[in-house]
Amino acid sequence: MPRDTSGPPRTGSRTMLDGRYRVGDVLARGGMSTVHRGTDLRLDRPVAVKIMEPSLAQDPTFVRRFEREARAAARLSHPGIVAVHDQGRDEDGTIFLVLELVEGGTLRDVIREQVRLAPATALTVVEQVLAALRTAHRQGMVHRDVKPENVLVARSGQLKVADFGLVAAAWDGAAGGSLDTGGSTSDDMILGTAAYLAPEQVQHGRTDERSDVYAAGVVLFELLTGAPPHGGETALAVAYRHVNADVPAPSTCAPGIPRALDRLVVAATRRDPAERLASAAAFLDAARRVRQEEGLPFAPVAPPRRPRAGSATPPPPHTGTRRFSGPIPREAPADDPAPDPVDDEPDDDEDEEADEPAAQDSGGTGRAGHVDDVVDRVERHARRRDRIRSRRVFSAWVVLVSAATVAAGIAGWFLGAGGL
Template sequence: MTPETRPGRGTELVGAMLERRYRVDSVIARGGMSVVYRGLDTRLDRPVALKVMDSHYSANPSFVERFELEARSAARLHHPAVVAVYDQGVDREIDGDHVYLVMQLVEGCTLREVLLEQGVLSLPMAVSVLRPMLSALAAAHHAGMVHRDIKPENVLVGLDGSVQVADFGLVRATATAGSTTGNVILGTVAYLSPEQVTTGDADARTDVYSAGVVLYELLTGRPPFGGDTALSVAYQHVNADVPPPSEVTPELPPAIDDLVLRATRRDPAGRPADAAAFLHELERISTELGLRPVPVPVPVSEQRTEMVSTDAGGPPTERIAPITEASVPEATAPYDHGGPQGTRAMPRPAADEETTHEIAAVRPSPAELHEQERKRGGRRFALWTLAILVIAGLLGGTAWWMGSGRYIQVPRVTGETEEVASQVLRGADLTPEITRQLDDDVPAGTVISSSPKQGSRILSGQSVELVVSSGRPKVPDIAAGTSVDDAQQALRAASLQPERDTSADQYDSSIPEGAVISVDPGPGTELAISSQVRLIVSKGPPPVPVPDVTGASKDEAFAALSAAGFEPYESGRQFDSNVEADHVITTDPAANTVVELSGKPRVGVVLSNAVTVPDLNGKGTDQAQQELAALGLGLEVHSFFQRPDAMIIGQLPLPGSKVEPGSTVGVTAL
């Protein structure tokens, strides 16, 4: 009877005291590899969750060593979206060894229970769940850890709507325990990445794939793949692309489809590099779509449930045979399309046996038969001996080749230069494939990691992906005049963060307003990943004073204002006895006022409407009247002798005087 099915498992520790400190109060959940209890830390007087590993695993020293190492790694993750690990130990006083973890006790439910009640989550709610999930995974990836079993059962929703990720490190520790071999992999089949199925390899991009599948399920209410058996589902992960979620939920925008498809690409190189990169893309799309955070609801029936990091209460971590070219999904047991089921061990189909055909022959007489047998006895014995030796050799060679002869152990190349690592792999009959990645700490041209990892056994001639450091990112060369959007996109593509500080904007006569003048630090500067680079943006030409065009003619004034960057216009006419007609009296804004040349500011020009009085002396009154009428002036004649066309001998205003339009000129005539 397996640990998963043994009746009453877990009840034997209730009431016990682990290492004389942690009191075991009650069973919360049972999983495939552990039992989780509600407990009390009697030293600190606080409720805790106690996960006690099954004796099937804790009896293995290798597992205990790995489990302790992974527990310490998980405890280093101090992040609000990670279920905290407080302590780890082995109790040897209560009926054998009990390996245990002490964890944060979370009041709430699992994301699976939210899905069971809600069915399909709205896009804002799905983003509100995924955001803290990816944040927690980003912290783990930064610390060099890979979760490897992301699924709704391992995501907890607190009563306050908080989202936390559980079970960091457990899967990696379990993978080395008991009878697990290279032919068995761990994971939950509905969320396994293709590389987990085919090779068992896992890195940060493995978690990205599983998180992408979870996002698909949040948006559609079901995993992307279903089948009659666990193997058939795993087979689809390897051989089919995850479909766009809009096929099930048509109202989803294309940007969300694209995000899900990029996160779940079968080739790991096509996915975001890690959870931080996935989170960055999610934030960008959320901003573009205007998605606001919304609270994640806790099902009413679960609001008093105590939830902890466990694989119980939902689909357990599964063991299945890796998918190879020889694997064929066979319907050996029903498989629920709505979610993963229990453990499946899928044998590879054996080759068909050849049909033996009976050959008829004429049998000789007994005497003849005896003579023939005697003559051929020695020869047949020799032939059979030779045949047996040949067959034994062939079987031995084939066994060696099928067993270990065609497999090669991936050599250690991490820390070597790209050239040296490539030579080492080619010398081992492996093909290097180079992927470049920015890194703050590893020098450029140095191998950061390999996939498959060092020590993995792979077929001769297969490819090994080398992740080679490109060093720290450099500030790209952004040409003056580039738009702010293009400059920001270039910086993000270089793994840097653009900073927009309007107080740093400057005036520039040659760069249009709103375009980038330069960046700080300058192009070519090496910075840490995600460092900020400030954009210095043009405010357009510097402000200039309005030219003083008082007294200038209209044409002269308009020319001078246009040359200074203004758009002049006639704003009216006034009388000024000191300014000639059609000459400038004043401007609006006034002369020497400093004005920013945003666009092309307008300047109003006020012109003089003064009329210059002509010299009328010596002219006849009729002629004078005609001249004045042409200028819009009147004539008043004072004459001693009333006669037509008298000769003018004096006038007021005097010749050359400036008067308002419509004024009257008085003359004296004889």
């Protein structure tokens, strides 16, 4: 796990939690939590201590869901899943998780160093992620935020998926808070990193196994090509693309990718969940068939050489973590498939917040408290588009008038010269 010593622990002057865990250097920061290197004094072993933001600790709904999801995540036993050792609340109200400490980096660090992975290596990575997801799905847990930042790469090369259950705890207002895979989250809230969100998460906030399948398919696309399939100026624009555009075959973006891998990515990222690979188990079986058909060897990924410290681990600039309020329309506004046209002039009514990269393995959801009203955003984009269109029409009219004036002057000069 990358190291960041750029500040004191967020427990203030406290260096102990629950009289058992010594809190050390900051490893990573995020919108929901800060991860510290720690020591379990009772068992004399190194651990990672994930401390929730104080604002979240004051929310009774979040605390209840956090404790329930932590208990569920602790029941997951798989070598490809970061183990949850303990969870608790200190006497000062600090909410924390105690996790297996994974020394190394993240899959995002690997992508930053290598850009693209060979097909055999990309397939090996995704198979390990899918094996972890399969175990979680069989126990009724959906990750909801599968992305390179949440896949840790140990120094041994072993991959481990992090943050099971933490994202679910941030979905406020779940109907009954059940953990089934039928999707019990609120219909008008979605949470996750825009570059990896399944269309049903964007539109309705509903998640099940197939949402994780979609995200894993996007991760495979990125490993093969070096970038996620959909881009945009803002997280909202990226979300629109997931709803309204298919994930293309990777070979259309990068050379040397077998057609069988194209078909695998497309099958995992169908916009209609009913047409998508039905589960992580089905995706894993299909991936293994592709490996056999193409004769691709099992090729573990090399751990990152120099993991970037702390939370300054940005995904590509056209991704972002946001919580959106309200379903996103199935179609973008007419004549404007991307809802964020480039505008060189700032608008007084435009939000000035910038998309911040999702923090690396430090909460899974970035700025979880940030809420964007989608309807207002779309209306603002429409007004921007109208202003841009008006400026373009005016500019074209000025150009035409100028051209006509110059042409008339040239014609007059030739006529005058002919008269001489």
